[in-house]
Structure formats: C-alpha cells, structure tokens
Amino acid sequence: MVDVRLRTYHMVFGISAGAMASCILLLIPYLDVESSIMLVIFNFLFVSLLFPLQGTLLKKLSLLLVGNVIGWAWNSVFSAFANDASGYFGENFEATYMIVNPFLNLVWIVSFWSLSLATMSMPRKGGAFET
Amino acid sequence: MIVEILEFLFLVVTALIITYVVRHYLFTITILRNQHRKLEKPAADDNAHYEPSVSILIPARNEEQVIGRLLHRITELTYPKEKMQVIVINDGSSDNTGRIADEYAKMHNYFTIVHRKGETAGRGKASALNAGLNLAEGEIIICFDADYYPQEDILEKLTREFSDPRVGAVQGRVTVLNEPLNMVTRLVALERIGGYLIDQQARDSLGLIPQFGGTVGGLRRSLLERMGGWDESVLAEDMDLTFRVYLAGYKVRYINEAECYEEAVESWRDYRKQRYRWAKGHMQCFFKHWFQVIKSKNLNIREKIDGLLLLNIYFMPVWVLLSWIVGVPLIFSKSFQWLSLPWTVAPIAFYSSVGNFAPFFEVGIGAYLDGRSRAHRLLPLLIFTFLYNIFICTKALTSVLVCKLTGNNNNHWSKTNHTGNGNRYITNCVNSLTHGNCSDSGLESNSVCHAAVRSCVVHVHHAFACVS
Numbered sequence: 001m002v003d004v005r006l007r008t009y010h011m012v013f014g015i016s017a018g019a020m021a022s023c024i025l026l027l028i029p030y031l032d033v034e035s036s037i038m039l040v041i042f043n044f045l046f047v048s049l050l051f052p053l054q055g056t057l058l059k060k061l062s063l064l065l066v067g068n069v070i071g072w073a074w075n076s077v078f079s080a081f082a083n084d085a086s087g088y089f090g091e092n093f094e095a096t097y098m099i100v101n102p103f104l105n106l107v108w109i110v111s112f113w114s115l116s117l118a119t120m121s122m123p124r125k126g127g128a129f130e131t
Numbered sequence: 132m133i134v135e136i137l138e139f140l141f142l143v144v145t146a147l148i149i150t151y152v153v154r155h156y157l158f159t160i161t162i163l164r165n166q167h168r169k170l171e172k173p174a175a176d177d178n179a180h181y182e183p184s185v186s187i188l189i190p191a192r193n194e195e196q197v198i199g200r201l202l203h204r205i206t207e208l209t210y211p212k213e214k215m216q217v218i219v220i221n222d223g224s225s226d227n228t229g230r231i232a233d234e235y236a237k238m239h240n241y242f243t244i245v246h247r248k249g250e251t252a253g254r255g256k257a258s259a260l261n262a263g264l265n266l267a268e269g270e271i272i273i274c275f276d277a278d279y280y281p282q283e284d285i286l287e288k289l290t291r292e293f294s295d296p297r298v299g300a301v302q303g304r305v306t307v308l309n310e311p312l313n314m315v316t317r318l319v320a321l322e323r324i325g326g327y328l329i330d331q332q333a334r335d336s337l338g339l340i341p342q343f344g345g346t347v348g349g350l351r352r353s354l355l356e357r358m359g360g361w362d363e364s365v366l367a368e369d370m371d372l373t374f375r376v377y378l379a380g381y382k383v384r385y386i387n388e389a390e391c392y393e394e395a396v397e398s399w400r401d402y403r404k405q406r407y408r409w410a411k412g413h414m415q416c417f418f419k420h421w422f423q424v425i426k427s428k429n430l431n432i433r434e435k436i437d438g439l440l441l442l443n444i445y446f447m448p449v450w451v452l453l454s455w456i457v458g459v460p461l462i463f464s465k466s467f468q469w470l471s472l473p474w475t476v477a478p479i480a481f482y483s484s485v486g487n488f489a490p491f492f493e494v495g496i497g498a499y500l501d502g503r504s505r506a507h508r509l510l511p512l513l514i515f516t517f518l519y520n521i522f523i524c525t526k527a528l529t530s531v532l533v534c535k536l537t538g539n540n541n542n543h544w545s546k547t548n549h550t551g552n553g554n555r556y557i558t559n560c561v562n563s564l565t566h567g568n569c570s571d572s573g574l575e576s577n578s579v580c581h582a583a584v585r586s587c588v589v590h591v592h593h594a595f596a597c598v599s
Contacts, residue, residue, distance in 0.1 A: 048156075049492055052163050053499065095462045107511065110491045114510035117499050 007052050010060060014051035017061055018043035021068050028072075032082075034098060035075035038105045042071055046113065055120045063116045074108050137457050144454040151447060154440060158333035159493050165336055166500060181294040184214045185286060186269035186352070190259035192222040192252075194277035195231060196551030197394060201277055202235045202242075210286035212241055216269050220245045220259040223252025228277075255542070256345070257361035257368035264352075264360050273349040278394040278549040280308060280557065281347070288389035289349050299354050299381025300372070302331065303347040303389030308553035310395070315402055317509055318516055319395040324501055325494035331385040339437035340377060341385035345369025346393075354381060365419065366542055367412025374420045374438065380429040394553040402516075403523055404545045410520075410527035413445040418535070448517070448524040490517070 022040040025031065031039075046067055051060050082097045187205065191198050198219075205217055219236075221229040221244060229246055236242040245262055260274065271290055275281065282288070285303060292301045304327045307320035335341045343350070345368060358375050361368045376383055396402045424430060424438045491510055498506045534540055 045492065049159065049163075049496060092463065099459060099462065106514070110511045110514075113492070114495055114507040117495050117510075118504045118507040120499070 010051045010057050011047070013057055014047040014060060014064065017064055018047040021064070025068070025072065031072070031075060032079045034101050035079050035105075038075065038102065038109075039068065039071045042067060042105075042109050045109075046116075050113070050116060050120065053117075053120050059120070063119070067112050067116070070108060070112060071105075075105070078104055134461070137461055141454065141457045141461060144450045144457070147443075147450055148447070148454065150440065155490060155493050157337075158329050159496050161333040161337055162329050162500070163496060165332075181291045182211060182214060182287070183270040183290055183293060184216070184268070185210070185271045185273050185290060185349070186216040186218060186263075186267035187273045187275060188218050188220065188260055188263040188267065189275050189277060190220045190222055190256050190263065191224065191228050191232070191277040192259075192546055193224045193226045193228060194549060195224070195226040195228050197278040197549045197553070198228050199231050200551075200554055200557075201275060201279055202232065204280055205275075206235070206239060207283060208281070208286055209284045210290075212239075214269070215241050215286075216267065217242045218245060218263040218266055219243070220247065220263045222247050222259040223249075255363060255366075255368075257363040257365075260368070261360045261363065264355065267352055270352055271349045272352050272355055274346050275391070276346040276393070278553070279305075279346060280392040280553070282390050285347075285389050285391060288386055289347075292384045292386060293349070293351065295384075297382050298351075298384050299376040299379065300343045300350045300383045301348055301389075302341060302343050302383060302385045303391055304328070304331075304385075304387050305344065305347055305393050306390055307395040308392035308556055309397065311556070312397055312552055314509075314512070315399060316395045316397055317506070318512060319402070321494050321498065321506060321509060321513060322516065323395075324497040324503070324506075325490065327385075328387065328497040328500060329493045332387050334437065335385035338433065340373065340434055340441055341383045342441065343369050343373040343376065343383050345372070347389070347391040350376070351381075354379065364540060364542065365412055365415045366408050367416055370413055370416045370442075371419065374416065374424065374442075377430060377434065377438065378420070378423055378427050392553065392557075394549050394551070396547060397550060397552065399519070401547060403519070405547050406520060406523045407527050408545055410445040410524045411531055413442070414528060414531045417442040417446070418531070445524050446528065448521040449528050452521050452525060 022043050025036050025039045028036070043064070046064055050063070078101070082093070082101075086094045086097070189198075189201065189205075202217075202219070208215070217239075219232040219242065221232055229244070232242075232244045236244045243266055245266065247259065247262060251258075251262075264272065271293055273286065273289060281303075289301050289303055292298050305323055306327075307316060307323055309316050310320040311317070331341050333339075348369075350372070354376065355372075358372075358379060362371050362375075365371045373383055396405050421439060421442055424435055424442070427435070430438060491513060494513065495507060495510050498510075
C-alpha cells in the first residue's frame with residue numbers, strides 16, 4: 001500500500017505542477033496559442049504517464065520543468081520563424097504552419113519523453129529469475 | 132456540395148481517429164494501474180493443476196534453418212509427454228524441413244509428420260493447419276510457427292485457462308529473439324512490446340476482445356471442429372478465428388506470462404510483405420464479420436465496440452492519409468459550410484499531436500515495464516514505420532477493393548523468410564551466462580539476457596547458478 005500511496009502523492013503533485021506550468025504558459029503573451037496548447041498537452045501527457053512510474057518526486061518534477069523549458073524554447077524559435085515567414089509568404093504559410101506545428105512538436109515531445117523514460121527505467125531485480 | 136461532402140468525411144475520420152487516441156491512452160493507463168496492483172497483490176493461481184491433452188500443430192514450409200530449434204525445444208517442454216501430440220505439417224518444402232522433422236519423429240513417438248505434396252501443398256497456413264487438425268486428438272490445439280522458441284512451461288501456462296468452460300482460445304506473448312540484429316528487428320521488437328504487453332493485456336483485463344494471434348496460442352479442439360477449422364479464404368486466419376470464437380459465445384484470454392520468442396523480419400522488404408499480408412487479411416475479416424459483430428447476441432456492447440475498432444485497425448493508416456488529403460484543402464479553401472476555421476484546425480491539431488503521440492506512449496510504457504532502458508531511445512524512429520504502414524495499408528485496401536469489385540479472390544500467401552539468425556542469440560546467452568557475463572550475449576543489457584534465459588535457455592541450471 002505504501003507504493004500506491006506514494007504514487008498517488010506523486011500524481012497529485014504532478015497534476016498541480018503541470019496545471020501551474022500550463023497556466024503560466026497560457027499567460028505568456030509572447031508564445032502563440034497553438035504553441036501554448038501543445039505545451040499544455042505535453043504537461044498533461046507527461047504527468048499522466050510518467051508520474052505514476054517508479055522514481056523520486058524530485059526527479060519527476062525536474063524532468064517536467066526541463067521539458068517545459070525545452071518546449072518553450074522550441075516553440076519560441078518556430079513561432080518567431082513562422083511570424084516572419086507568414087509576413088513574407090502570406091496567409092497560406094500560416095495555414096501550413098498550423099498543420100505542421102503538431103508534427104514539429106512531436107519531434108521534441110516524443111524524444112524528450114523517451115529519454116525521460118530511459119532515466120526512469122525500472123531497475124531489474126537481481127538475478128531476475130522470477131517464475 | 133463538394134465542400135459539404137469533404138467536411139462530412141473530415142468529421143467522420145476525425146471522430147474515428149480521436150476514438151483510437153482515447154483507446155490507446157485507456158489501454159496504457161490500464162496497464163500502468165494493473166502493474167501497481169500486481170506488485171501489491173500477486174494473482175492467485177487456482178488452475179495450476181489443470182492439464183488437458185494437447186495437440187501441437189507446427190506448419191512449416193522451407194524452414195530448415197529454424198525447425199530443428201523448435202522441435203528440439205518441444206522435446207524439452209515440461210508438460211507431461213503422455214498428454215502431448217506434436218504434428219508437424221511439412222507443407223511442400225523443397226529443402227530439408229521434412230527430413231529434419233522425420234528425424235525427430237523417429238526419436239519421439241509423440242511426433243507425427245504430415246508431408247503435403249503436389250497441388251495440396253503451398254496453399255497457405257490455414258490449409259496446412261486444417262491438414263494437421265484432421266489428425267489431432269488432444270482436447271486443446273496449440274499452434275507454433277516454425278521460427279518460434281517457447282518457454283519450457285508454456286503449455287502449462289496456456290492450457291490452465293481452459294479450465295474455464297467459457298474460454299475458447301488463449302494467446303501467449305510474442306517477444307523478438309533477433310532484436311539486436313538491425314534497425315528493422317529493433318523497431319519490430321518495439322511494436323511487439325506495445326502490441327502484446329499493452330494492447331493485448333489491456334483488452335484482456337478490460338474484458339474486451341484480446342486477439343488470437345495464430346501462433347503461441349491454443350484453441351478448444353471441439354469448438355474448432357464445430358466451426359469447421361481454419362478459413363482458408365482469408366489471409367488473416369487468426370483474426371478470423373478470434374471473431375468466430377466470440378460469435379460462437381466463447382472468450383479469448385491473453386496470458387502475458389506465457390512468453391515465446393520469434394525471429395522477426397530482418398529487412399524492410401520482408402516487413403512490407405508481412406504487413407501487407409496482415410493488412411489485407413484484417414481488411415478481409417472486416418468485410419466478413421462487421422455486420423455479424425453488430426447483430427450478435429453473444430457479444431456485449433463493450434465487446435461490440437472493441438470488436439469493430441479491432442476489425443478497423445488496419446484501415447486507420449488509410450484514414451489518417453484521407454484526413455490529411457481532405458483537411459488540407461479545407462483549410463486552404465476556407466469555404467466552410469458547417470465548420471469554421473478554428474473547428475477545422477482544432478481536430479487536425481488534436482489528432483496529429485495527441486493522436487500521433489498515443490502509439491509512442493503505448494510502446495514507451497510497454498518498454499519501461501519490460502525494463503528496456505536502451506530501447507526507449509528508438510521510440511522517435513517509430514514515425515518511419517507509421518509512415519511506411521500508411522503506404523502498405525493503402526496498397527492493401529486497394530487490392531481488397533479490386534478483389535471485391537472483380538470477384539477475383541487472389542489470396543497469394545507470401546511466406547516470411549526465416550534465416551535462423553536467432554539461434555546465435557540463444558547460444559550466446561547460454562554461453563555468456565555460463566561464464567558469468569551477460570554483456571557478451573548481444574542482447575540488450577542483463578535484463579533481456581536474463582529474460583531470455585528465464586524463458587528459454589536449455590542449460591538453465593548453469594545460468595541460474597551464474598546469476599544468483
């Protein structure tokens with residue numbers, strides 16, 4: 001029961017931290033709406049799928065923070081690029097960016113999540129001859 | 132009018148994709164939750180001593196590289212030999228498959244070899260299995276492909292579920308043996324982890340429809356004979372059988388602990404051939420069973436929904452392609468009738484983000500639960516298999532539709548080639564563990580090596596002594 005209680009405690013902390021991060025991101029005027037939504041999605045997915053796993057709360061919160069920073073930086077770069085390019089190429093580029101943006105985010109979200117999982121991986125029990 | 136049709140199509144496809152997204156997450160969360168429960172309270176094994184007689188069917192066509200490995204392994208299974216019958220169906224092999232099988236039959240009286248020649252041979256796996264079924268005497272029929280390598284106690288694990296009279300079929304877990312060989316085998320291994328450890332297990336624990344996979348699985352012989360054996364007119368005879376079992380009022384159980392190693396395809400060409408056959412077979416099953424699933428009184432509403440989603444699974448890459456083809460012109464045209472721009476963009480953003488992530492997360496959590504720290508790093512590369520599957524499934528759908536329109540049921544069974552490369556990983560694993568060092572085995576870290584030993588290695592006592 002200790003294990004389950006600990007994970008519930010981690011989830012509660014994770015959801016709170018994820019919600020806080022999401023609110024901050026949505027309030028930042030510099031980031032466009034699509035990018036902010038992607039980061040909110042990242043927070044939701046990351047908390048729901050990583051926080052129930054084994055590992056310390058500090059490690060999980062640190063990973064969540066690093067993920068938000070990377071996501072923010074990634075989206076800021078691409079948003080800035082999209083703003084400049086749409087001024088040059090017109091509305092069609094905006095529409096294209098709307099479609100492509102989730103795929104661009106897929107690159108960092110899946111990569112970051114898979115690396116996070118690798119750091120959180122369950123240690124094998126010695127011998128591992130469970131029957 | 133055209134815009135309205137496009138919008139309608141777009142909405143339908145979007146709804147479908149979102150349904151699958153929810154399904155993927157539901158499965159992943161279910162397994163995570165179950166894993167914690169298992170850690171807290173291991174399941175009691177009430178049926179440990181149920182040992183019905185079994186007939187093992189092994190269809191083989193030009194499998195000389197791998198058949199000996201499996202047959203040798205069969206002789207090492209811990210199941211009582213007096214309750215075992217092994218039927219090898221040599222399906223018109225032009226190599227030494229038949230001769231190798233005959234050698235085993237000479238040494239073990241519970242082996243029977245069926246040599247199919249001439250016109251009866253080479254008509255696909257279902258046809259070969261039916262030939263074996265005619266000779267089977269066991270209460271339970273167990274199927275293994277020739278390239279498989281089962282755990283020593285796999286029969287005990289598979290058959291004990293049949294003590295429940297409602298169970299018509301069982302399915303064990305397939306794990307890739309030659310995973311370290313190249314990128315294709317590594318990605319196939321990841322797909323297998325997601326497919327079995329998460330998908331199949333979640334469907335089983337949620338009371339949905341776990342799929343009988345045609346190998347590493349068993350069926351009640353009485354039920355199978357009543358249903359008329361395997362249907363030779365479909366390419367995915369396993370999927371077909373899954374639905375026939377459910378429509379007959381029985382269940383399929385998935386047993387994750389019953390592991391068996393397989394030799395995965397080793398090249399993109401073989402990958403394409405195998406997936407094309409699976410995709411076409413599943414699509415045939417969709418057209419054959421969808422209406423029966425809806426009107427069946429033996430299926431509850433949850434099973435009906437999951438059954439339809441399962442039947443539709445190989446159409447999904449085609450639907451994704453269709454959503455791109457339809458969605459992009461809708462955005463660019465901006466001539467919406469029913470939808471406004473944000474409502475067109477939002478679903479696209481949703482399914483191309485959350486939707487695309489869902490299978491990755493499913494596989495990732497599966498790899499985590501399997502203790503595969505290195506495998507996680509390959510997750511982003513699954514995007515390539517996803518894109519490749521769009522091409523494969525679209526081609527398969529075209530073929531199925533052409534067959535439907537022309538009435539020409541062209542079911543050519545393209546057999547997967549097995550090179551026997553998996554043998555060396557078993558040998559390496561035994562040797563490495565015997566000498567106290569798993570790092571030489573070629574398998575990912577100690578975990579996989581240990582798992583391989585736990586599951587299959589011949590000299591288990593040496594290995595045990597080595598790691599304990």
